[in-house]
Amino acid sequence: MVAPSDPPARAWSLYCQIMTGDSTRIFPIEDPSPEVADFIDRAGLKGPNGKPINIFGTLAHHPDLLRRWMVFAGHIMAKNTLSPRDREILILRAGVRCGSRYEFAQHAQIAKDCDLSDDDIEAAKGPIDAWPGSDLEKALLSATDELHARQRIDDTTWASLSEHYSTEQLLDIVFTVGQYTLVSMLLNTAGVAIDDGIPDLL
Numbered sequence: 001m002v003a004p005s006d007p008p009a010r011a012w013s014l015y016c017q018i019m020t021g022d023s024t025r026i027f028p029i030e031d032p033s034p035e036v037a038d039f040i041d042r043a044g045l046k047g048p049n050g051k052p053i054n055i056f057g058t059l060a061h062h063p064d065l066l067r068r069w070m071v072f073a074g075h076i077m078a079k080n081t082l083s084p085r086d087r088e089i090l091i092l093r094a095g096v097r098c099g100s101r102y103e104f105a106q107h108a109q110i111a112k113d114c115d116l117s118d119d120d121i122e123a124a125k126g127p128i129d130a131w132p133g134s135d136l137e138k139a140l141l142s143a144t145d146e147l148h149a150r151q152r153i154d155d156t157t158w159a160s161l162s163e164h165y166s167t168e169q170l171l172d173i174v175f176t177v178g179q180y181t182l183v184s185m186l187l188n189t190a191g192v193a194i195d196d197g198i199p200d201l202l
Helices: 012-020 034-042 053-059 063-079 084-098 103-111 118-123 136-148 154-163 167-190
Strands: none
Touching: 012 084, 034 063, 053 063, 053 103, 053 167, 063 084, 063 167, 084 103, 084 136, 084 167, 103 118, 103 167, 136 154
């Protein structure tokens, strides 16, 4: 099951290069105000090098947006009613569909702590029929593709998901894909560079 908006058959790396572009348009902030620096510290938004992770350093140019967006992002990552594995399947697929090298790279690392293997992470880039997991997980991949292509989960996929997930979980499916589609728009448009030490897997 492949959504009609699939790019031409070619390497995903080429597709993602076209989507992301070759250069950074908005660089992570170098000199945040003391208030913003304190927020970054308290929210744990720094990488191992002691600097803000690039996406947060980029959003720090708009401190009010960063603070308010973090509330929603916190729900998706920490308060989601889906299992961490299901959440990461959706996020990885959204990264693939949006051609976001940054998003896929970051969440490939997170996914390894959420019961996804290297083979699962690689399979998230491929056709749904080749997914090594359950039929329910294939429905999650289909839902992501359909939301990306048509902004609506198709009836057949919705029926499959509804047999297993509560209404809260169904809503979290839509909002998880929506959140990381939005994030991909930022990452691709701003040209946010993958953080040091994180392998580019798309």
